[in-house]
Amino acid sequence: EPEVTQTPSHQVTQMGQEVILRCVPISNHLYFYWYRQILGQKVEFLVSFYNNEISEKSEIFDDQFSVERPDGSNFTLKIRSTKLEDSAMYFCASRGASGGAGEQFFGPGTRLTVL
Amino acid sequence: AQSVSQHNHHVILSEAASLELGCNYSYGGTVNLFWYVQYPGQHLQLLLKYFSGDPLVKGIKGFEAEFIKSKFSFNLRKPSVQWSDTAEYFCAVTSSSGSARQLTFGSGTQLTVLP
Numbered sequence: 500e501p502e503v504t505q506t507p508s509h510q511v512t513q514m515g516q517e518v519i520l521r522c523v524p525i526s527n528h529l530y531f532y533w534y535r536q537i538l539g540q541k542v543e544f545l546v547s548f549y550n551n552e553i554s555e556k557s558e559i560f561d562d563q564f565s566v567e568r569p570d571g572s573n574f575t576l577k578i579r580s581t582k583l584e585d586s587a588m589y590f591c592a593s594r595g596a597s598g599g600a601g602e603q604f605f606g607p608g609t610r611l612t613v614l
Numbered sequence: 615a616q617s618v619s620q621h622n623h624h625v626i627l628s629e630a631a632s633l634e635l636g637c638n639y640s641y642g643g644t645v646n647l648f649w650y651v652q653y654p655g656q657h658l659q660l661l662l663k664y665f666s667g668d669p670l671v672k673g674i675k676g677f678e679a680e681f682i683k684s685k686f687s688f689n690l691r692k693p694s695v696q697w698s699d700t701a702e703y704f705c706a707v708t709s710s711s712g713s714a715r716q717l718t719f720g721s722g723t724q725l726t727v728l729p
Contacts, residue, residue, distance in 0.1 A: 555714035
């Protein structure tokens with residue numbers, strides 16, 4: 500069964516450093532998402548991506564964040580200068596092209612720890 | 615803006631007990647509703663979804679949920695839980711319009727089933 504994969508599973512970084520979180524969505528999916536979950540809090544939407552551009556973003560997704568689909572298979576989330584409050588679990592998800600009724604499939608997540 | 619409330623943060627049941635987890639949402643338009651489950655150490659998986667039609671939807675592993683539009687509710691039920699149902703359960707909503715269809719999650723309910 501196809502699945503969404505994410506690397507690394509755990510990333511530790513120093514405050515102010517850049518990090519890139521990687522995701523490989525399901526191959527025939529067209530809609531891609533990043534969510535995050537700070538420990539003890541809700542899963543929050545960050546950004547959605549379709550047709551090589553951002554389709555929606557939340558207020559969390561400020562200028563420090565960017566997304567890219569560099570090669571037609573990977574989908575990356577970059578945080579330019581990490582802050583302590585960026586420590587969270589980051590989930591990638593993808594959805595097929597079945598209109599709006601398609602299910603979002605989630606990856607296992609990357610735990611980001613900012614020291 | 616959409617919001618989702620899950621009133622039970624932690625539910626503890628014995629095997630064979632019946633389960634009902636509450637979910638209420640707030641949104642002015644037509645919504646699609648989901649329950650996701652996260653087993654220990656695993657990624658979010660879809661249990662069931664409601665888009666239209668019969669308000670009583672059946673999902674995997676014997677779970678079902680009922681959409682009550684007048685109450686803005688989408689409660690999850692299972693007549694007889696098993697130890698293997700121990701997991702965190704998330705209710706989520708998305709607008710049925712627009713292409714991005716990002717999910718808004720509730721805070722989750724941790725279910726512990728005692729053998």
